[in-house]
Amino acid sequence: MPASAIAGSWASLPTPLTDWVSVYDVIQSMGFEQMTPVQSSTIPLFMKNKDVVVEAVTGSGKTLAFAIPVLERLIRRETRLRKNEVGALIISPTRELASQIHSVFSLFLSSQPSEPVSDPENSPDLYLKPRHAFPPPLLLISSNESSHAQDIQRFIETGADIVIGTPGRIEEFLLGKGRAVVNVKELEVLVLDEADRLLDLGFQASLTRIITHLPKQRRTGLFSATMTDANAMSELVRVGLRNPARVVVKVQSKRIKNVDAGKLLGKTEIIEERRTPANLQNFYITCRASEKTIQLCRILKHEIEQHSSSRFIIYFATCACVDYFYRVLPTLIPPSMALYSLHGHLPPATRTKTLSSFTTHATSPQNPAVLLATDVAARGLDIPDVDVVIQYDPPADSKTFSHRCGRTARAGRSGRAWALLCGREEDYVDFLAVRKIPLKRHSYFADDAQPFPTPEDDVRPEDDAVVAATEKIRRKVATDRGLYDKGVKAYVSFVRAYSKHDASYIFRIKDLDLTGVAKSFGLLRLPKMPELKDQCLEDWTNADVDWDVYAYVDSAQEAKRLSTVNERKRTTPVETGRKQKRKKVEQAWSKQVAKKDEKERRKVQKERKRKWLKAQQTTAEQPKDPREGHGGDDDNWEDLAREERMAKKVKKGQVSQSGFDEQFFDLS
Template identity: 40%
Template sequence: MRSGFAAFPLSPAVQSLLLQQGFQQPTPVQEATIPLFCGNTDVCVDACTGSGKTLAFVLPVVERLRRLEAPLRNNQVGAVIVSPTRELARQIFDVAKPFVATVAWLQAALLVGGTDAAADVDAFKRFGGHVLVGTPGRLDDIMQRCTSMDLRTVEVLVLDEADRLLDMGFRAQLDAIMRRLPRQRRTGLFSATQTDAVEALARAGLRNPVRVNVAVTAALSGRIRGHDHWVSSHAPTDMVQRTPNTLRIQYVVCDPTQKLPQLVAFLQEHVNQKVIVYFLTCACVDFASVVLPRLPQCTSMRIWALHGRMKQTVRGATLAAFAGAPAGILLCTDVAARGLDIPDVHWIVQYDPPQDPSAFVHRVGRTARMGRSGDAVVYLLPHEITYVEFLKVRKIPLQQTALAGELPQVQAELQRHAETDRLVMEAGMKAFLSYVRAYKEHHCKFIFRLQDLSLGQLATSFALLRLPRMPEIKGYRSFDFVPSVVDPESVRFKDKAREKQRQAALRQRRLQGQAGVAQPDRRRQQATLVPEVHLPAAKRRKMQEKNDLDELQRDYSLLRKFNKGKLSAAEFEAATLEGEVQ
């Protein structure tokens, strides 16, 4: 009896390529999915991250197109693979390319944002693209622009990370793409976390689907719970977990001011390994990428930063550099949490728990992939300890680990840099503001409560010289924060060119300020004349929350204008003071 990939309905060319690439035995998700998807069956696959889902749909796509009675013309499309992020789409494209090349006439095309859409249209017209791999927005855009593209020949549609596609608001683009495709096609939905929205999409877009549910049990990592027609299997639920058994997840409880010393001590201990560190916001990533290389304990470390506000070329180069390095540290947001297969990642550090709890599984899934072992740790503040039980309910086991024995003294060094380099000072202020805003909008509000957050310690951890005026701080009396004796206005950029530009902008604003005085806002004056209306307590609380958020956004906008040189220090002070009084 044949075993392994040889038991599947795959061509000799694909079988040979699998052996060349070192694939000896299929993973459970591949074993359950490939025979179904190669046949006339739609599938909805639910399997933990790192289980080999990409090959589970790439191989059936190639085999179905190989079996066509006649080769497709250049303008005809045979398969569409949709991914939520550019990085994941490029990774899928790279995995698929060698298998696509086993069919002489087959061409694959990558369609993602960050590049010239007109160039993509021109490339399709010249070279064709029988297998389209891309993000929803760019795929929808190219399908509209390229009138010569023939989608009537599409045999297979794959939605990878289907839950994320819906969470990111791509439903309209997905509906537009699916409307253009023929009904007589095979469709596959793949994700590590199936949601009600994914199931609704599956019922609407799949024909007689088979659900493949591959879960991990305490007895055997990667054991197949079963696949069926939307009927749950009967494995004991207390034995099932959402992460591989080869992955050990730990948690550390520490104060905000201990987080950075904890991270530095951890990085020193694992300096010869690959580590991915996840932060809550892009500004927090920027702050860490500015600060860590300046600390004497980290000067010899290779550090990269990656988040969604970077240009696509920078993101691609950063990811490629980290993937190719034998050791190093990647500081990132959840833009690098889904599906990316970065080789030999030893540790995942969650400096901040994710805003969306479903991202936790995807973050830790960057290690312990394809049966390998891996480790992860998450830093929790004392009031966030309930998050451990919350994760255990979601079948994600965690173990507590002790604080590092002797923490490096980095706070004084960090403060010195903030008082002498405006780049560090401004990075800390932006990170603080973005962190507070993101924390306030956390999906698990019953655990991550802003009123439980020590804003003073948080401000210290970001090396703030002064506390900003913002709604969250009003009425808060026990800050546990000592302002710096250094005047923030006196702090200069160490980069002489940037400081020269800042000084020129300050002089220009002074001249403009002397030319005239801004008129008071009449709408605000009139608003004070409106008689007070007595509202129910619940309505007042809701209005207060909205007003607080609006004021926080206003202060954040003022800070951005100030940093860009659009407001002088005096104008910024007056504007924020006006908000404080009102």
């Protein structure tokens, strides 16, 4: 850990740690030989009766900043917790992060070898936990290996001082099946990790119910790398913090700028604040949309050859994109690269297995490991030896950009991050600079993975390697129609995600080269999309594929396709020269919704008009009262007709508005 990231030794804490907690080999095994600024600032406050709101860059050691105080507070209790009582509750937004926090606590608890000691003065059903020795005190209730009922059963059998989980599972544990079992009256600490993410996602209702159920006499801590956003800060009152201490650990970097003052050249030192780790080199490359996949492969090659990098994470916009590139990217990279895919649509067991395999994969420059992921792997995951992060697609939420970059350069280590931007997307660099995320431009990589001298798109032709890469992917896709379906799904999902970017004035569909994106995906043909209507298709050529015989590798899918084809042939009418039914014009989903709403509105108007006409007809058919004068209705109709004629003259300018008013309205 560099000196700039050190904020004192663990022995310098105002309140010394309990002997077994301060086992230095446990802390050092996590890469923290000395305290980081966030740890030295937070631990003393949280060990006392103080709520905290902590903001620090990713990889700065926030997990230890709350794990150690939680353990200390539970150990130092004057009265011991009963078997059915919970002392600390830790809530995280994802299963993966919950599992990681669980592993951190497990490291400390496994360092205490003492066995539970029974208390003969108490009944067995009120089993008391020794003050300085923990029985199995840790319960992870967001594991894919257990159900809600199994979580409750484990708690009944072993008890738990500390419960870790996601909001939904925590709510069910406390307020659902576990309401009559779990006692939170003695709860000491509540921790919300990645608090802004918990507040931004759809967890507000669950968190409100959980917090209302907890005792008010507790300590609460909110931890995140991006807590300065107004929407997250406005939720602090709802979360229930009382006069919290705010801890903000800033990262500053020095930049030397040449100045010309009175014709005397000089240099000035500028201090810049940033929300990314100090040891992170954050680059971006501008390229055409058709060249993104080529640049991705060349970045991998450059990092392996020039920096001996061996562990990579590549971020895509959608789950479908991850799923597709996981299958086609091996055609463009060396076979020695081990690929892993992680996204939210995978079953929890698969996600856990993938993350474990990637983390434990023995890597080297000759045998690198690459994880293709969505933003499900952007926050909180601590994989210390990630060398490089590549953002194939910028995230839809700009706050996620710094979290993605923070998967590398963790705990004082160095790392590099790359972002691929196309055309107008380069304005995103200034957008991020305002948010204190600096990016440095890097030259376009040429065919030999060396920087190209002129990276601007407008001074060079399209890379010749685009055609070759597209053909390689197409040959792979042509072997299985299922890959074609995945490619189309990935392409459509990317376009939809792009249109919903929070920086919509930068990421605009009309400015994006959609045919270039299709080339980078290696599509066999363009899908039918309204977004492609105004695109120039002159440089696009469909692959030469016989679609009648293009088959699925999966036998069940192929049988279904053949059945559909035969049914279509059987039911399709023979051409008889009659005018065929016009095909329905495809529209964007937003236009379809608007058209449906307009249709409903017209339907309501027609119904109202029908009822009015019916009422008028009923009135006309009723016999007139003989006592009424004759010609009254005719006079009214004549007045209305005269007024309408005069209104038309006003509209044409033949009569003034004042003249119209004088004739038909009493202005006296």
